Amino acid sequence: MSGATRAVLSRELTRMLRRRSQIVHPLMFFLIVVSLFPIAIGPDPVTLARIGPAMVWVAVLLSSTLTMDGIFRDDFDDGSLEQLVLSPAPLPMLVLAKAVAHWLLSAAPLIAMSAPLALMVGLDTRTLVALSLTLLLGTPVLSLVGAVGSALTVGLRSGALLLALIILPLYIPLLIFGTSATHNAALGLPIEAELYFLGGLAVLAATLAPLAAAAALRIRLG
Amino acid sequence: MPIADTAGRPRLEARALECIRADELVFRGVSLTVAPREVVQLVGANGSGKTSLLRILCGLTPPADGVVSWDGADIQALGKSYTAEVCYIGHLNGVAPTLTPAENLRFAARLCTAKPDLDIDAVLERMALTAIAEVPARRLSAGQRQRVALARLLVSDAPLWVLDEPLTALDTTGKALVEDLLATHAAGGGLAVVSTHQPLVLPPDVALKSMSIRD
Numbered sequence: 001m002s003g004a005t006r007a008v009l010s011r012e013l014t015r016m017l018r019r020r021s022q023i024v025h026p027l028m029f030f031l032i033v034v035s036l037f038p039i040a041i042g043p044d045p046v047t048l049a050r051i052g053p054a055m056v057w058v059a060v061l062l063s064s065t066l067t068m069d070g071i072f073r074d075d076f077d078d079g080s081l082e083q084l085v086l087s088p089a090p091l092p093m094l095v096l097a098k099a100v101a102h103w104l105l106s107a108a109p110l111i112a113m114s115a116p117l118a119l120m121v122g123l124d125t126r127t128l129v130a131l132s133l134t135l136l137l138g139t140p141v142l143s144l145v146g147a148v149g150s151a152l153t154v155g156l157r158s159g160a161l162l163l164a165l166i167i168l169p170l171y172i173p174l175l176i177f178g179t180s181a182t183h184n185a186a187l188g189l190p191i192e193a194e195l196y197f198l199g200g201l202a203v204l205a206a207t208l209a210p211l212a213a214a215a216a217l218r219i220r221l222g
Numbered sequence: 223m224p225i226a227d228t229a230g231r232p233r234l235e236a237r238a239l240e241c242i243r244a245d246e247l248v249f250r251g252v253s254l255t256v257a258p259r260e261v262v263q264l265v266g267a268n269g270s271g272k273t274s275l276l277r278i279l280c281g282l283t284p285p286a287d288g289v290v291s292w293d294g295a296d297i298q299a300l301g302k303s304y305t306a307e308v309c310y311i312g313h314l315n316g317v318a319p320t321l322t323p324a325e326n327l328r329f330a331a332r333l334c335t336a337k338p339d340l341d342i343d344a345v346l347e348r349m350a351l352t353a354i355a356e357v358p359a360r361r362l363s364a365g366q367r368q369r370v371a372l373a374r375l376l377v378s379d380a381p382l383w384v385l386d387e388p389l390t391a392l393d394t395t396g397k398a399l400v401e402d403l404l405a406t407h408a409a410g411g412g413l414a415v416v417s418t419h420q421p422l423v424l425p426p427d428v429a430l431k432s433m434s435i436r437d
Contacts, residue, residue, distance in 0.1 A: 007332035015320045018358075079314025082282060087333045088306035222283045 004089030005097045012101035015074070022070060023105050030063040030110055034117050045122045052121040053131045053182035056114045060107075060135060061142070061171050065164045067106040068146035071098055072154040072217070081154070085221055092210035095217070099140075099147040099209070107139035123186075130185030134178040137198035144209035145170050151216035173201060232257040234279070234382060234413060239288035241274045248274050249435050252288075256413045258381075261404055261428055264417040266435040272417040273313055273386055275435060279415055280310040280384040292382075306335050309378040312386045315371030319360035323351050323370040326359060330374045337379045349373040349399070364391040375403055383407060383414040404428070 016022055037055045038048055075081040084094050114135060118128050149167040153159040181194035232255035241248040248271040256262050264272045277283040279290060281297050281304055290297045297304040317326050327342050346355050349369045359367055368391050375383060383404075389397050401423055404414055408428040416422065424430050 003332050007329055011318070011321070011325075011329050014325070015318060018320045074318070074320075077314070078318055079312055079316040080318055082310065082312055082314065083316045083330070083333060085282065086280065086305045086308065086310055088302050088335055089333065090302075 002089055002093065004087055005093045008084070008094045008097040009101055012098055013105065016101065016105045022067065023109065026063045026067050026106060027109055027113060029066060030059050030113060031117070033059040033062060034121075038121065049122040049124075049127075050186070052118055052123050053127060053186075054179045055121075056118055056131060057135075057138075057175055057178050060110050060114065060139065061168065061175065063110060064107055064139070064142045064146065065168060067102065068150050068167065069153065069160040069163050071102050071147050071150040073150075073159075076154045076220075081217065082221060085217060091214040091217065095147055095151070095213045096206070096210040099143045099213075102146070103140055103143040107143055111135045111139060126188075127182050127186045130182045130191050131178075133191075133195060134181045134198055137195060137202050138174045138178050140202045141174055141198075141205045142171065144205040147213045148209050148216060151213040151220065154217070154220055174198070177201075230257055233293050234290070234415075235292075235294075236279060236290045237288055239275065239278060239290070240286045241271055241278060241283075242286040243274060250287075252435060254415075254433055256382075256415060257429070258411045258413055259408045259427075259429060261408055261414045261416060261422070261424060261430050263422055263430060263432045264415065264435065265419065265432060266417075270435045272435060276310075276312075276384050276386050276415065276417060280308045280382075281305050282310070307380050308382045308384055309334065309375055309380040310384045310386075311371050311374060311388060315368060316374075317359050317367050317370045320358060322356050322358055323362070323366075323373070324355040326370055327373055327377055331377045334374070334378045335380060336377055340377060342377075345373050345376045348376060350395075365393060365396060368392055369396060369399075372400060372403070375407070381412050383412065383416075385414065385416045385418075387417055387419075389418050389420050 034055060037051070041047060072081060075084065085091060087094065111132060115128060115132060118131055123131065146167055149163045152166065153163045156162060177194045177197045181191040184191045184194070234256040236252065236254050239252045240250045252275060254262060264275065266272050274283065278285045284298060292300060292304050292307065324342060324346065327345060331340055331342065346352050349372065351369055351373065354362060354366060359370060372388060388400050392400065397420070404416070405425050405428055407414060422430060
C-alpha cells in the first residue's frame with residue numbers, strides 16, 4: 001500500500017470519526033428496521049427464527065445503502081475529489097482505500113450488531129455463525145459496489161435515491177447466497193458452497209470495482 | 223530538473239482548444255503557451271470559460287478539440303506523469319471542513335509530489351495560519367480557508383501552477399502574499415496560469431502575460 005493510499009484511508013477514518021452521527025444514525029436505522037418485523041409479524045418464535053436471517057440481511061442492505069452516497073459526496077462538495085483525481089497515485093487504489101474505510105466504519109458495526117439482534121429473534125448458534133460468516137464475506141461487496149454507484153451519481157441532485165435504485169438490484173446475488181446459507185445452516189445442511197460463492201463475489205468486486213469507480217469519477221469530473 | 227536548459231522555451235502549449243459544455247460552445251480556437259519564469263493571467267467576463275480552460279489545462283477535462291502538450295508531449299498520453307507536474311487550486315479549494323489546516327496540508331503532502339525539504343510548520347507560518355493550525359477548517363472564514371488551499375503551493379514541488387481565482391476572499395496582505403508566491407515560483411523557473419479579475423503586481427523580472435479568452 002503506497003503512502004497516498006494509506007493517507008486517504010487514515011484521513012477518511014479521522015473524518016468519519018469526527019462526524020459520529022454518520023456512523024450512529026445508520027446503526028439506529030438498522031436496529032429499528034429489524035425491530036419492525038416482529039411488530040408486524042407477531043411474536044411467534046418459530047416464524048421469527050425462520051425469517052430472522054432474511055430480515056437481518058435486508059436491513060443490512062438498506063442501512064448500508066443509506067451511507068453509500070457519502071463515500072464521495074463530501075470530497076466532491078469541497079473539491080478534494082479533484083485533488084484525488086490529479087494525484088500522481090493510482091486512482092483505483094485511492095478509491096479502494098475509501099471503500100475500505102466505508103466498510104470499517106459503516107458495515108463492520110452492522111455485523112457486530114446483527115449478532116445480538118439475531119439472538120433476540122431466536123436464532124440457534126449454528127445459524128448465527130452462518131449469518132455472521134455470510135455478512136463478513138458479503139458486506140465488502142456492498143462497500144465496493146456501493147463505491148461504483150456513489151462515483152456514478154456523485155454531484156447529482158437526487159443522487160442518493162438514484163444510487164439506491166442502481167445498486168440495490170446488484171445486491172440480489174448476495175441476498176440469495178447469504179440467506180440460502182443461513183437457511184441450510186438452520187436445517188443442518190453444509191453451507192460451504194454459498195460461502196465460496198460469496199468469497200468469489202468479494203474477490204471479483206475487490207478487483208473490478210475500484211477500476212470502475214475510478215473511471216466513473218473521471219467521467220463525473222470531466 | 224534541468225530548468226536552466228528549458229528557460230525561455232515554452233513547456234506548456236495549448237493549440238486550438240475547443241470547449242463544449244452541456245451541448246453549448248463555450249470557446250473555440252484558444253491557444254496559449256507558457257514558458258518557465260512566465261505567469262499567464264487569464265481575464266475575461268463571467269461565463270467566458272476561464273474555469274473550463276483551466277480544467278482542460280490541468281488535465282481534469284479533455285478538450286472537445288485541440289491539444290494541450292507539456293514539453294512537446296500530449297498531456298492525455300502523459301496521464302499521471304503530467305498531473306504530477308501540476309498543482310491545481312480550483313474554485314472548490316479542496317480543504318476538508320472537518321480537518322484542521324495542519325491535517326489538510328499533511329494530507330496534501332502525501333497525496334502530491336511534495337517538496338523534498340518540506341516543513342509543514344514553516345508553511346503554516348508563511349501563510350499566517352499558525353494560530354489557527356489546529357482549528358477545524360469549517361470554523362474558519364472563507365479567506366482563511368483560501369489561505370489553507372494556497373498553502374498547498376508551498377507543499378507541492380510541481381513546476382506548473384494552475385490557479386482559478388486565487389484572490390477570492392483574500393484581504394490585501396493575502397493578495398500581496400499570493401503575488402509574492404507567484405514571483406518566487408517564477409524566479410525559480412516555475413510556470414503559472416492564473417485567472418483573476420484583479421491586476422497582479424509582480425516584479426519586473428517575471429514575464430506577466432495577460433490573456434483574454436474572447437479576443
